[in-house]
Amino acid sequence: MSARVxxxxxxxxxxxxxxxxxxxxxxxxxxxxxxxxxxxxxVHASLSHHTANVIASVNFDLRAFDTLGEETILFSAVLGTVxxxxxxxxxxxxxxxxxVVHPRVRRFALLMLPLALLVxxxxxxxxxxxxxxxFQGGVVAATALHLLYIAADYRALERxxxxxxxxxxxAAGEVAYVITGLAAVLAGSAxxxxxxxxxxxxxxxxxxxxxVLNAAVGLEVVSGVVVLLARFLDQAVEIExxxxxxxxxxxxxxxxxxxxxxxxxxxxxx
Amino acid sequence: xxxxPYLVAGWIFLIGVYGLVTSRxxxxxxxxxxxxxxxxxxxxxxxxxxxxxxxxxFADAPTDSRVVDPVVQAxxxxxxxxxxxxxxxxxxxxxxxxxxxxxxDPDALSELKG
Numbered sequence: 001m002s003a004r005v006x007x008x009x010x011x012x013x014x015x016x017x018x019x020x021x022x023x024x025x026x027x028x029x030x031x032x033x034x035x036x037x038x039x040x041x042x043v044h045a046s047l048s049h050h051t052a053n054v055i056a057s058v059n060f061d062l063r064a065f066d067t068l069g070e071e072t073i074l075f076s077a078v079l080g081t082v083x084x085x086x087x088x089x090x091x092x093x094x095x096x097x098x099x100v101v102h103p104r105v106r107r108f109a110l111l112m113l114p115l116a117l118l119v120x121x122x123x124x125x126x127x128x129x130x131x132x133x134x135f136q137g138g139v140v141a142a143t144a145l146h147l148l149y150i151a152a153d154y155r156a157l158e159r160x161x162x163x164x165x166x167x168x169x170x171a172a173g174e175v176a177y178v179i180t181g182l183a184a185v186l187a188g189s190a191x192x193x194x195x196x197x198x199x200x201x202x203x204x205x206x207x208x209x210x211x212v213l214n215a216a217v218g219l220e221v222v223s224g225v226v227v228l229l230a231r232f233l234d235q236a237v238e239i240e241x242x243x244x245x246x247x248x249x250x251x252x253x254x255x256x257x258x259x260x261x262x263x264x265x266x267x268x269x270x
Numbered sequence: 271x272x273x274x275p276y277l278v279a280g281w282i283f284l285i286g287v288y289g290l291v292t293s294r295x296x297x298x299x300x301x302x303x304x305x306x307x308x309x310x311x312x313x314x315x316x317x318x319x320x321x322x323x324x325x326x327x328f329a330d331a332p333t334d335s336r337v338v339d340p341v342v343q344a345x346x347x348x349x350x351x352x353x354x355x356x357x358x359x360x361x362x363x364x365x366x367x368x369x370x371x372x373x374x375d376p377d378a379l380s381e382l383k384g
Contacts, residue, residue: 017284021277022280026273032320033321038341043340047333054337074352077352085365135347136347
């Protein structure tokens, strides 16, 4: 399909969508209305389980099974990225050069690193009490580690980041979630039902299984994001081009495209 | 105008799909997909808003205070993290395509290659 035909197909479809969507919008309850039956019931269920953060209660109690599915998407996406970005047979590694870092940047990053790590862990731990939780805190904690890449260089980051450990951590997060669900079955209830005592409202121990599942997700997100970033950084910093100079990085574009591909085919056959 | 937030969500969706359709660069296309996806966040949060509502966290607020809809917020929350990792997966695909085919133009990727 040529670009022009594609654009026309899009414009026709977009016009149809725009009309139907606009009509549907006028059929929706007006913006900001007070009547929210699902919201009211969710708040009631959350308060009856002593969870102050209703969003955490929705994610890890009311629809914990859905969150297991979402966590599995996350797990598979990271796994897929690891498989896609592994070192190919015709590539080889080169140790990155040590980089010069401005002393002020170094001081600031080293000062912020423990602070950011602590904030990340705090957000994970207080998911059932205050805004936040495993998903958000996990990203904060994982990116905090990478301040070391800014403060020093890639080799320093690699030293504090045993990748195998994080790969195991990611799987452990997923497994811990399933085990918590199965523990509820063993306790004579449904899969992922909230069977633990609900604890005191608005304290760290409140919410029953909510903090447990929250921690499992936190572990998985921390490990997953570290592994993801490590694979992309590997591609950028360490993995070198193949020796035969095939088209990657050569930047051939436009008219030369076909010739470049043919030459590449011949090299591969040779 | 009370439907404006919903219409904004539809507008963001269409802009994202327009970018996908006209894209000549796969990295650009992945970015457009992220824009398209973000329209769902706007729609969800617009649907869940209540006039005068506060955040649905009762650690400090009294338990009878009016809050915005927590259900749609939970949906948007998980969507963001999952969307970010799926975007990373797509970008990894683009990295490998660039290496193996030497191009990121979707129109130039017509042939199969072992």
